[in-house]
Structures are given as C-alpha cells and as structure tokens.
Amino acid sequence: MTRIDRIAKKINRVYPHIVVSEKDGCVRLTGEMDRWDDVLSAGKMAVSGHFFGVLNDIKLAGFTQPPIKRPVLDDDRYDGAVCDVLVIGGGVIGCSIARELTRYNIKVILVEKQSDVATMQSARNDGAIHVGIDLPNKTKKLHYLARSNCMYEQLSAQLDFPFTRHGQYVLSTSWWHLPIMLALKVKAMRQKITNLQFMGRRKLAGVVPNLSKNVKFGILMDKGGCVCPYGMTIAYADNAVQNGAKILLNTIVTGMDVTDGVIIGVHTNRGIIKPRVVVNAAGVYADVIAEYAQDRFYTIHPRRGTNLILDRQSKSHIINDAGSISMYLSRKLRQRVHSKGGGILQTVDDNVLVGPDSVETPYREDHSTTIESINAVMSKHALTSPTMSNRDIINYFTGVRSATYEEDFVIEYGKKTTNIVHVAGIQSPGLSAAPAIAIDVSKMAVVILTKYRIVLANNKFNPVRKGVTNISKLSIQERDELIRINPNYGEIVCRCEGISKGEILDALHLPLCVPTLDGIKRRVRAGMGRCQGAFCQPLIMDIIKEDRGLPYDRISKKGEDRVILSVNKE
C-alpha cells in the first residue's frame, strides 16, 4: 500500500465520496461536501510529512467564494516595469521582506491591492509579541519566533514603532494544571526561551485588579511583549521606501506568465510587471498566487478572529501593566467558550484589547463582525476579569488568519517554479516572527537572484526610520519649544487622543503617503479615541484638502469610498 493509499483509506473511512490523489508531490482532495467543518476535517486528515502539502480542492455545496476585492484603478502605468524582486502583499511579512531586500543593491517593488499597507491580518490582530513556549519543537513557528522575539528592542528603536515588554501571563483555574506549567518551565529553561515565574493570587491581583475568584495561580513569562501591529508594518514600509523600494498600492496581481518553470511576467491591474524573483506574501490569497505561479503545494483555510478594544478608562479595573493575560483552559472549558487562544492585552497605546476568538470560515475576505463573536470574546475573558462589561467597548474588528492544513509557516522555494519564494500560512505568531522571517526570505530571494545577476550590498542602506513624534508624550517644556518652531503642533485636532495638526501633517509627509482618514488614523491615532472621529473627522478632512490639494468629494476613509457625496457650491 502506498502512502497516498493509506491517506485515502483513512479519509474514505469517514468521507467515502472524497477522491484522494497525489499531484506534484502533494495530497489532493476533490469532491463535494455539505459542511465546511467536514471539508476542514478531511483536509486535516490529509496532512502528512511525506508530501509537500495538502491541496484541498473539495467544493462546499452551494457555496461560491465571493470574487476577490479588486481596486477600481485600471491603467497601464506600470506596464513593462522591470524589477529584481517583486513582493506580493503589503502586510507585515511583505513589508518587512521589502525592507530587508533594500539592504542589497537591487530593485524592489511591492504590490498591495488595498489602498494602504497592513489592512488585513497585520492590522487585525492583537499585537502580542509571543513567547511561544506552547509551540511544538521543530516547527517553523517556534524557530522564527525564538529568533525574532529578542530583536524587538533594537527594531523598535531603529524603525520608531512602539513596543513594550510587560510580560505574558498565563492564569490557571485548577491546581491540576501545575504539572503542565512545570513542564513548560523546564522547556523554557532548557531552550532559554524566557524566564518563567510562578505567581500566587496576591501577586496576580496587582496585575488583574478584579481577578476572578476561580484563578488559583499563574505564570509570568518576561519575554512577552506588545507592538502596534500596523504601526510596525507601516514603519517597515516607510523604511523600505526610504531605501529605494517602490510600494504600489491599489495594485492587484491577476495572473502570471510562466515559461519553463520561470515566472516572466506578473499581470496586474496596472500593467505587466517583469520581475526576476517573486516573493509570495499574499496572506489569505497566497495559494491563489501560488496557483498563478503554477506552484501550488498548500491550501489556505481562513480562520476568523475578533478583537475588542476597550476604553482606556476601563484599564484601571481590568489590567495593570501587563503585556497580555490569558487563561489556561481545560479542554472542557475550551469547548464551552468555543475558543482556544486569546487574552486580555494592554496595548502600546494603553487601551485594553480583548480577544481574539477563532472561527473557521470559507470566506477569505469577510471582515464583518458578528454579535456572536463579541459575546464569545466577552464571556471568555470575563473568566479572568469578571467586571469587564460591554459598556467598556469602544471598537471591535475581525481579521482572517491564513492558516494551512499543516498549521505551520510555509517559508520555501518554489517546488516547480524556480524564481519564487513562498511565505504562506503565516498566522499566529506570524507578527511576532516577522523580523526573522524577513531576514531569511530576503536571503532566499537573493540566492535565486544571483543566478541572474551579481548582488552587492546597498551602501546607502539606512536602517533608521523616523515616525511621527507623539507630542502628547513630551514634557510641557519640550512641547512649548516644538510649538514655537512649528505652531501646528499647538493646534489640537483630535481631542480624545490629543493629536495636533502638526502630527497629522507629519503623517501625510511620511515616505509612504496614504492621504485617507484611516491612513492618518493608523499613523497618528487621530480618530481612534472614544468618540471614534465624530468630532475630528471634518477637521482632518480640511487638513488633507489643504495639504494634498484634494477636493472634499475626493477624500476617502479608506481609499475607494467617498466621505462627502456632494459639495454645496454656495
């Protein structure tokens, strides 16, 4: 019996109608099923270390994937553009790779279909920098996380994005968990991952003021931290642009010309780009891009997660200077709350964030929120801090993780196509692991590139990027001096967050300029406070209009929408 027959037998025992075959070194599943859960479970059963990956092509009956959201733009602006490396995808992975690639004297283009970088998972996650002690050994997840975790102090200083290392807490409601925690401590010590400290209720109460009565003990891992995930991505993108990379927003890849295992042209809505090497960092669409490249050997199955942002004022009764707090759940409890991960976090901006939950879905781009997820997240974390209530919520958002059936990162050269590097299946702890992934992938791309040309170091590479100074964090004297030089820093526009006109103008003048309301919000937090922009949105529109010379009816929230539908001429 061959390996593929064995897998087929296993799957057919449960799902007799599914056809299991071997295709280009992968396990391919075809057929039709009525329930998405079954599609997933068949996919999971097909995982095997002896194949490149699972191609789960089982159709879900009655389901059609909504078409990929395309930019409205349609022109030939970049037709015939030539580059050494084309990075597809402007998430934290794509942007950090682009930045690392600018260390070489090569031409780098990054294409992103949205109107800003970091609009998908890189913005829609909790920003936790994980310790990863729970990850299995020998996974790429653990390898890259362990290498990245210790890079954050230097990176955040170089790229000027906020980072805190307040530690990661895991609480337990049962003394039966003590042996598990002790085993983790041994692992932490042996692999030098983190210090791991046991904490009793009294110590924990200093961190969680209204600690649930059910909590028995907890552990603190000092290597846990937190970043602003989109802030980090934007910082990487700015630094890449500073060092000569070109970032094309609103640019979608629609197909590829592949000849003899080599990608020779990449079709976009803005013309055909001719790269020597392609880096596939396309997130939930990575397997679609792989298919374009005739090199698909994994399948992305989307997994939704919803996070809640709570008012800064609620911090006092929920969390006190901790990076993240999560509950170690027994299997029984896990089933009751329908979730595995997630926690309570103190963000770098001092908000409280709770979540995420974890829901499998066939939709790749559905970021709409549901009341079920909100309730699930709230009820789960009320297990830790029972005083949390819906009244504290100021915002919530849903992201879609791009998981593979192997549930590990895919960081590999093409299997059939020779000039592509795949960076796929990047889910948690993908953000935390991005810095090390970027270093390796840039090197992998350069290895391919050396077949075509000589690659030297970029002598002019500057690793330092300056973000927008948050003037509310300066002393009153420093503020006074700054305002005297530039009075715009004295004109407060966003009252909830105390953001000045000067900072908004600075955001518009960063290397990667995104003159939308959300673009500004994500760069300087204007509109991110408890009024959610109700007061400052019209004022920010005025600043964009003035600075960019855009008429009101061309200013958007996120790129292709319009905030104002008509202008009264009088």
Next chain:
Amino acid sequence: MQQFNTDILVIGSGPAGLSAANSAISQGATVIIVERERSLGGILKQCIHDGFGLVRYGQKLTGPEYAQRDIDVLIHSSATILLSTFVTSIVKSEHGFIAEFVNRQGAGNIRANKIIFATGCRERTSKQILIQGTNPSGVMTAGTAQHYINLQGLMPTKRCVILGSGDIGLIMARRLTLEGAKVVGVYEIKATPSGLTRNVVQCLNDYGIPLYLSHTVTRVFGADRLTAVEICRVDEHMKVIPDTAEIIECDALILSVGLIPETEMHNQLSLPIDKNTSGAIVDQHFMTLMDNCYSVGNATHVNDLVDYVSQSGEIAGKHASCSCQPRFFVRPKLNGELAYFIPQVIDVSSSDKDIVCYFRSKRDIKRAVITVKDKDKIVYTKRLNNVKPTEMQRILVDISKLDNTSIVSVELEEICEN
C-alpha cells in the same frame, strides 16, 4: 511659557461655560475661559435650527443667536478668553488647580483657585451600540453630519437611515430633507420617541418622514461606502426579534443614539462619577465632591434644553465667585422610579432656601408624584403628569429646614387613581 493666574478657570465655552463665566464676572471674580475650538459657542454654532431660549428669554432663537447673547456679554467683560487652546492636564495644587495647555503660541499653564468644567458631552458611536458588519464610510453620528452640512456646506449622504429619535436625530432628519437628501426613516429601539414631542411633530410629521418605533439597526453592509443596513424589530425588552430582518439600501447611517458626558478632565482629578448620569457627582451649586471644583451643563448630566444648561453654569459661576465654606453633605436616597436625581448630594451648611433639582424617570408614568422627605417629614411634594425618561423634570426644593441630622430620601411614584 505662557503663565496665567486667575480666580476662576472655566473650561469650555458652550452655553454652560459662557454663562458660568458671565455670572462669575458679574459677581466680581476674575475669569479665564479656555476653548479648544477657534470660536466661542460650543455645539450651538452648528445648531442653526430654532427653539433655543424659550425658558430663558421667552423667545425662539437659533443656536448661534442664543450663544451670541452670552458671547456679547463675555467679550465686553474683563474675562480672558483663550481660543484654540487645549487643556492637556489638570492637577490639584496646594492653593487650587494648575492646568497645562497648548495653543499655537506654545504651551503654558494656568493657576486657578477654582475650576469649572463645562466640557459638554459626546455622541455615542455605532460600535458602542454594538452594530455589526463591515466598517464602511457613511456611518456617522448626527453631530458629525450636522457639522458637515451646517458649517461646511458638504453633503455626506443622498439617501440615509437615521437610527435613534433623540432630538439631534429628529432635527437632522428635517435638515437632511431640506438639503435634498432622502431620509428613508427614523428608527427607534424604544417603544416611544426619545426626543421632545415638538421635534417629532415639527421635524418628522411635517415632512412626512416615517418614524419606526421598536426597531433597530443590527448590521451594516458595504466594503467601502455603506450600501445597506439591516433593520430588525425588537421586543418590549429591546431584544431583537429573530426573522424580522429587513435590508434597506442607503448610503449613510446617521446615529442619534445617546449622549455621554465628557468626563476626561474630571477623571484626571479622580472625581467620583455617578453611574446613572455618567457625569460627576455634584451638590446643588454644581460643585463636585472636590472643593472648588465644579461641573456644569451636559458634562454633568445630559439636559434636554439649553436653557437649563445655561442655568447650571449661572448657579456654579455665582457660587464660585464667593469663598467656599466647609460643606456638609447629606446624600438623598433615591426610591421608586427615579433614573437619576441631581444634586446627588445636598450641602446643608449653605444658607440656600430654594435649590434647583433635576431628575428623570425610569419609565413613562401618566400620573406621578415626586416627594422629598427628611426622615418621615415631607419637605417637598408635587404631582406631575406624563413623566417620561426622555423629558427632564425640574423642581425647586426648599432646603432651609434640612440640617446635618437630616436623612433625605427622594421618591418618584406612580399614582393609581380610580
């Protein structure tokens, strides 16, 4: 750095701040008034409809007209007016308060003996009422829509749904219709309208705009701009009734779903907040539990008429211009159908006779009686008709008989008559 010293610092120049400043100055105090916007008047600047001032002036004025009366007095007075000036922090010092601020001239600080917070309120957002779905443009508060239309001449919608029948929602329904937009309807989760009856008549009925009670928006659609909203019926407990969803196409969802007092500065001084009003706890002079620190207008509790907002400023301004005597509080116990009662504490050491009290009921009551008692002795009682949660009640209570042995209770009861 800019340095100022003053008796009284007023933060906010809406109707509450203006009248607080004016009344303090008229009593001979020196006043600094700080406003974060470029001009005085607060939210009244954008309220170009009429109906303001009926109580105070016996006239129907527009918002800007109403504000202008106080502004005219203020600019001809001794007050120091700091416009486009944003207070960044407030701390209590040995002799009073120190407020740090920034404006285009630089940073600075103001030392004040007394402080009056007139910071107004803000609107509840779509996320605070847990509307689900995508995150498109076109979902905005009524106040933001009003700003665009009335102050900037910009139309943010052509066809919209209004959620919430608060006064701003009703007024915006009319305003949007007059500006050529189609208002598909005003939807209210409660079984009764939230705004004043006169606004329901003048803003909706007169323009043929439908009002749907016991309905709410549960979901929004549209990846970029709003394309539609999902509306559901709700039961008597305001819970969504399944299978009543209806999709309505529109390009904007305008929200008038409640106002919340702005208490960020109050929090810097750790002033106690009343859970029912979401504003600071105050005595009959609108002084908070911290001596020499006042909170007036909508920053204390959301009023339905600007006239009462001004009145609270007047009371506080006048009181702040005298020296503060040691206070002795009695804390009225609330019974029956009271949603809240202001003042939350009564200073019985003052020589006041009649004090102004405000309250709201928890539910609609046809015939009610409000009673203020000291132990078993009735201090005040009044019968009221048609008491609604949406309409604030105002009574004058003689407290001259109360002293530091009083145990005060306030009760709002329904009267059952044959």
